[in-house]
Amino acid sequence: MKILIIEDEAALLSVIRDALGREGYITEIAADFDQALDKISTYEYDCILLDIMLPGGSGLELLSEIKKNKKKEAVIIISAKDSVEDKVNGLDLGADDYLAKPFHLAELNARVKSAIRRKNQNGDHKVQWRNITLDPDNRTVVVNNADLLLNRKEFDLLYYFVTNPNRLINKTSIAEYVWGDYTDQASSLDFVYSQIKNLRKKLSTAGADADILSVYGVGYKIS
The missing domain is CATH 3.40.50.2300 (Response regulator)
Structure with a gap:
């Protein structure tokens, strides 16, 4: 955040x-x-x-x-x-x-x-997306009633996606949100792909009923 x-x-x-x-x-x-x-x-x-x-x-x-x-x-x-x-x-x-x-x-x-x-979060302490529950105050994630361990960047990525459901978000906006402003000046945003790849793998392994879709040349959205 x-x-x-x-x-x-x-x-x-x-x-x-x-x-x-x-x-x-x-x-x-x-x-x-x-x-x-x-x-x-x-x-x-x-x-x-x-x-x-x-x-x-x-x-x-x-x-x-x-x-x-x-x-x-x-x-x-x-x-x-x-x-x-x-x-x-x-x-x-x-x-x-x-x-x-x-x-x-x-x-x-x-x-x-x-x-x-x-x-x-509509005033709620937790954010729910299908079978995924995020607790932003404690920075924890639960999938199918089991804890999912995410690092700080992965948590921020997931929070950004689930609070913007079905919104197509470009790579620059994702980088700025998770890593800070002026990342739009970076020569490459490959680090965004790397973090999203890791997050996808963890969500899939945990059985999360969600996927982060890639729209070639534009960005990503959760669906």
Whole structure:
């Protein structure tokens, strides 16, 4: 799962990034309005942590842009501005949550998990795809009531596919989601094929009622 942190305070940004990284998230950062707008317009995320006051513009303008483009990311505003008016404005514009600074990292992590659950999992703690059950909080997978051991990248791949059922996803989007932004600049995306091949084999061996189909020259989808 991938999170974009939009925050101009370098020390806080680093602390948040390290904390979420320890929880297993892929994290990307933006420290000003223009950089954040470029990231939001170009890449996909599960959750965006959004500061209101940014060099070059307002986080609320970015939130409006997210909603105007019908992007599905969960958005949590993190701001030192703790007035009722700011909270109401942010929530009215479509934010999923509002967390006032300073905050405990444990609370931030809980809010992120909750927001992603609501957006990707219909509020459920687990994701079900036929005879496959994923528990994102604990990063575990069960197939036919038996545990399936996946590494971090394989789990993220499977989660991305089952939360986008029957959607044809191109290789670049898969690489960016699992390995981070700017993998579109890599000279080769062969590592995507290699990881998907390993995941397919594990799913087949476990008797999973699903397959990751390859569409030549385009990408993959679960079916």
